Amino acid sequence: VLGAIPQDLKFIGEKTTVEIGDNTTIRECVTINRGTQDKWKTVIGSNCLLMAYAHVAHDCILGDNVILANSVQLAGHVEVGEYAIIGGMAGAPQFSRIGAHTYVAGHTVINKDVPPFIKAGRTPISYAGVNSVGMQRRGFSSETINQVLEVYRNIYNKGLNTSQALDFVEQQLPACDERDLIVSFVRESKRGIIKVFNKADLDES
Structure with missing residues (x-):
């Protein structure tokens, strides 16, 4: 219909x-x-x-x-x-x-924003890495994929809050369209972006 x-x-x-x-x-x-x-x-x-x-x-x-x-x-x-x-x-x-170039697993409840170029799944919905296979299939270079990986290492794996991570990414990582797309998407998020999976969250639910 x-x-x-x-x-x-x-x-x-x-x-x-x-x-x-x-x-x-x-x-x-x-x-x-x-x-x-x-x-x-x-x-x-x-x-x-x-x-x-x-x-x-x-x-x-x-x-x-x-x-x-x-x-x-x-x-x-x-x-x-x-x-x-x-x-x-x-x-x-x-x-x-x-976001663009994302992969969200089946049966997932998407109750947070999903930034570009990543995989997401689990309950609650969580970051599951960069969608590197999808990016390769769409012609992104290894250099670009590595740049995206480095952006998300700073957002998810360095112990920084979101604002600190975005500031570091903008100030310390080389500028590229993909970096800027990620930063603008996260900054514009009103409900917040998905986080790394935490077993404690699952236990509490």
Whole structure:
């Protein structure tokens, strides 16, 4: 069902749309709701694959070459960067952000923002390393992948808080588009980014 009325009680019949790019495949029983007054549209990029029973709610923005596996559920206002892959039955609440070139494991609850170029999974959702295989497949050089690895070593493995890590990355690591994309994504996060897995968090839950 494409372009259905948003499942949002604030919707009052305003004229909104769904925009779908070229060469995007939408399989059986997928639902994509049109936008609300927030963005006035829901956008699916080009060359995407939305597998069976996936749901994309109102005002979501999906970049090009995104893959949603079976039964992925995206609530309203979710943003997904280009080349992101989200595994089957994963779900993202409203206003979640999933960065470009990420891989999110199936059945994951995406309740924190997922920065670009990484893998994420577990419960609670946690950083699982850089998506180096995905980056290689998309033509990133070994030098660029190593630069991304170094950025995330400072964010996740050096014992720094997020602000300290970002300051260090900007001041000490060589500038490149990938570094700047990561830094801007993390700085703009309103709900916070995912953390490294901590067994204590699992025990408490």
